[in-house]
Amino acid sequence: MKRVLFAFMALLILVAGCSKETNGKKEEEVNQSEENTEVKDGEKEQVEEKHVEEAIVFKKSSPIKMDKSLPLETLDAFKVQTRENENEASYHLDLTLKEDDVFDVVATINVKNLSQDVWDDMIFHFIPNAFTEENKPEYLESKADVSIREILIDDNSVDYRLQHDNLQILLEHPLHQNEEQEVKISYSFTVPTDGIRLSKMGKNFYLAQWYPMLSPYHSGWDKMDYGAGESYHSDFSNFTVDYHLPEDFIIASSADNDPIQKSREGKLAGENIKEFYMTFMKDMNVSKREVDGTEIRVFSYPEDDSHREKHLELAAETLLFFNENFGQYPHKQLDIIMDEGGMEYPGIVTVSKGGPNAHTVIHEIAHQWFYGMVSNHPYYTPWIDEALTNYATYLFFMKGQNQGPGTAFTRANDLLQMGKSHGPMKPSNLHTVDYTGQPMSYVVSVYENSSLELWELSGENADVGLDYLRKYFNLYAYKEVDANEWLRYTRAFFQIEDVSQLSDWISFEE
Ligand SMILES: [Zn+2]
Numbered sequence: 001m002k003r004v005l006f007a008f009m010a011l012l013i014l015v016a017g018c019s020k021e022t023n024g025k026k027e028e029e030v031n032q033s034e035e036n037t038e039v040k041d042g043e044k045e046q047v048e049e050k051h052v053e054e055a056i057v058f059k060k061s062s063p064i065k066m067d068k069s070l071p072l073e074t075l076d077a078f079k080v081q082t083r084e085n086e087n088e089a090s091y092h093l094d095l096t097l098k099e100d101d102v103f104d105v106v107a108t109i110n111v112k113n114l115s116q117d118v119w120d121d122m123i124f125h126f127i128p129n130a131f132t133e134e135n136k137p138e139y140l141e142s143k144a145d146v147s148i149r150e151i152l153i154d155d156n157s158v159d160y161r162l163q164h165d166n167l168q169i170l171l172e173h174p175l176h177q178n179e180e181q182e183v184k185i186s187y188s189f190t191v192p193t194d195g196i197r198l199s200k201m202g203k204n205f206y207l208a209q210w211y212p213m214l215s216p217y218h219s220g221w222d223k224m225d226y227g228a229g230e231s232y233h234s235d236f237s238n239f240t241v242d243y244h245l246p247e248d249f250i251i252a253s254s255a256d257n258d259p260i261q262k263s264r265e266g267k268l269a270g271e272n273i274k275e276f277y278m279t280f281m282k283d284m285n286v287s288k289r290e291v292d293g294t295e296i297r298v299f300s301y302p303e304d305d306s307h308r309e310k311h312l313e314l315a316a317e318t319l320l321f322f323n324e325n326f327g328q329y330p331h332k333q334l335d336i337i338m339d340e341g342g343m344e345y346p347g348i349v350t351v352s353k354g355g356p357n358a359h360t361v362i363h364e365i366a367h368q369w370f371y372g373m374v375s376n377h378p379y380y381t382p383w384i385d386e387a388l389t390n391y392a393t394y395l396f397f398m399k400g401q402n403q404g405p406g407t408a409f410t411r412a413n414d415l416l417q418m419g420k421s422h423g424p425m426k427p428s429n430l431h432t433v434d435y436t437g438q439p440m441s442y443v444v445s446v447y448e449n450s451s452l453e454l455w456e457l458s459g460e461n462a463d464v465g466l467d468y469l470r471k472y473f474n475l476y477a478y479k480e481v482d483a484n485e486w487l488r489y490t491r492a493f494f495q496i497e498d499v500s501q502l503s504d505w506i507s508f509e510e
Helices: 002-016 025-031 127-131 308-325 358-366 382-400 410-420 439-457 462-476 483-494
Strands: 087-097 103-113 119-125 146-153 160-163 166-175 180-189 199-201 204-207 237-253 263-273 278-281 285-291 294-300 333-338 343-345 348-351
Touching (some): 146 160, 146 166, 166 180, 237 333, 285 308, 294 308, 308 333, 308 358, 308 382, 333 358, 348 358, 410 439, 462 483
Parallel strands (some): 087 237, 294 333, 333 348
Antiparallel strands (some): 087 103, 103 180, 119 166, 146 180, 199 204, 204 278, 237 263, 237 278, 285 294, 343 348
């Protein structure tokens, strides 16, 4: 199966560059089912005295389902009905890299309960622990080592449970509505060599989801096990990060104030962002340009210089186009790292080495609007940001680069044909885990068929398509769109009276 996957991935990359789910590893991730439900960290008792060894049980939220019986609305009278996250977190992260590649972290997180529930626990994603020997995906050769030293709440040591990437902190004093507690988590970790996003590649460290991320709360914790696709979710938060490194590194991160020079000490800050990604890199070349008040920086290995300037040129065009057509990009810096395959983070994206990768560069930048600013749950509704991001990419080809639709949608049409030759298409709106073991179906249904269906709904008119995305962005910036809200908006925009018009790609069975 694995070999088939890799052959498929190679084909995808040949067709049109590589998006985040087409970097091979990602497809493998899609294959991971949610195993690992046992607690397996018994050996670490010495350092984890407060580690309670029982299965984690916590109150879970449920996803909002589509209601196809709702009356058709008009856009003029349309009122946004998103649900607010019922907690708030702000993060101060103190990160030290020691000589032996061990990261030491003290994460101080202020957590506020905005729900009506009285909490006796808090649930965090703790993704470094998904890559330990016990938990890592089989195909990953290297592993992470993770050790929690201590967890304090308001300076008192508390009990916790750690199981796969679920970190449950048991509160000695319940947290009521509008109350706040300061959680201090001290831990160390190493990253897998050639890992998945949390990784050391050559001399570079790539740190994605490296700190405890508070799970959103909607009458229950919105936490799924890490494993299938992007099965983590987080709300908008403020961050400050102090870093201490043994030597000078190039720093690129989600912050707006990455230093210009290499450095070994510094303080970074990011406001109102969904997560804080950072990299420490050695010996990378950089090209920069100021566009519309944003500094774009593209980093590549010295031996991989051939596409850096082209990526910078394309990123500048893309940023200008999306600023003009959707709304202003919110950060002072936009970093593009040419390593690690395609993936989006606030203020920074990664693409594969080499090129041309035009589709990936545009796609990951489009995510700054659809994911970075308009949120959706990547586990329950992966199609929402992926379809809109991909559609934005094709519209850029048409309106920003004057390509005809036949050329602009080449990738989508080729992949759709390839997908159909493998059997019946799955709907585009399933949960990430429902495509487990079917990476082709995932890519074709979630990304490509959805883009083509939106194109058809737009009457094959790129201006209508851009208007659909612009209005969506302006209604939902810094909110979280769920399946039903997407349906309400899409029906109102395109005036879809009968939802069976969507049944070629949207299932109402979920
Ligand atoms: Zn994407």
